[in-house]
Amino acid sequence: MSTTTGRRRPGRPSKAEAGDTKAALLDAALRLFAQKGYAGTSVRAIAREVGLSESVLYAHFDGKRAIYDAAMALAGPQAAVVAADEAPQDPAAFVESFAARVLAAWDTPRSWQVVSLASRDGLIHDEALNAGIEDALAHLSEVFGGWLSEGRIRTDLGGPDDLAYALLAPMAHARVLWLHSDATPAQRERARHRMTSHAAFFARALQNPGDQAPSSP
CATH class of the missing domain: 1.10.357 (Tetracycline Repressor; domain 2)
Structure with missing residues (x-):
């Protein structure tokens, strides 16, 4: 009898975890934008600010512009x-x-x-x-x-x-x-x-x- 019913697959984040990651990336991007400006901030720097890879960032945002647009939507x-x-x-x-x-x-x-x-x-x-x-x-x-x-x-x-x-x-x-x-x-x-x-x-x-x-x- 299987005991895995209702469990998520290993390595797959829950919706709550995904939401937390997206919020952390957004906050990190805004901090860096404030320090270095929009043009002076790279996608790599945003990902590194929260200890993640660029691929993880791209799983949540299409790119730097998408992060800016998300910030506009929130604030x-x-x-x-x-x-x-x-x-x-x-x-x-x-x-x-x-x-x-x-x-x-x-x-x-x-x-x-x-x-x-x-x-x-x-x-x-x-x-x-x-x-x-x-x-x-x-x-x-x-x-x-x-x-x-x-x-x-x-x-x-x-x-x-x-x-x-x-x-x-x-x-x-x-x-x-x-x-x-x-x-x-x-x-x-x-x-x-x-x-x-x-x-x-x-x-x-x-x-x-x-x-x-x-x-x-």
Whole structure:
């Protein structure tokens, strides 16, 4: 009677192990990118950073560009897409929830490294990064468009595209300035304050005059 049922073959990593290896390679690549730049980092150096062979790296990524794209997917503007897709019904609550979710995704060591990499190596104008930003803006525009058509927010501030850009652009600006690898703790705290303050201001500005709470006498 066989006793090997349900066991994986020798040498074949489990899904958990494969996921751990992929995450370790991604983190190693971002460390090296931050130190040596994208162009100055080789696939061999990334593999050696975690004590693996190049063949193991290629089992998880097609190459260096694929690693960069994976970093963008985890810590780039796509985080804003996810937040926009989970919009609550109340516009003001959505704006503040959106800012909190985006800040949580962008305020991590991995995300700081992504910003430093993009700015130092001239990748700030990279096609994938710009496509991610446009995708995030499109998702936000759809949310605002629905609320405008329902009369749930002010209509005198601009169209859906205007509102999407007005919400996201100051947050992205704070990220580039103060949420990167070389930023000081004080600078990162400034980014958090600016992003949350902007969201609170934007949420108030969206409200129709009749929906705003009366001021205290």
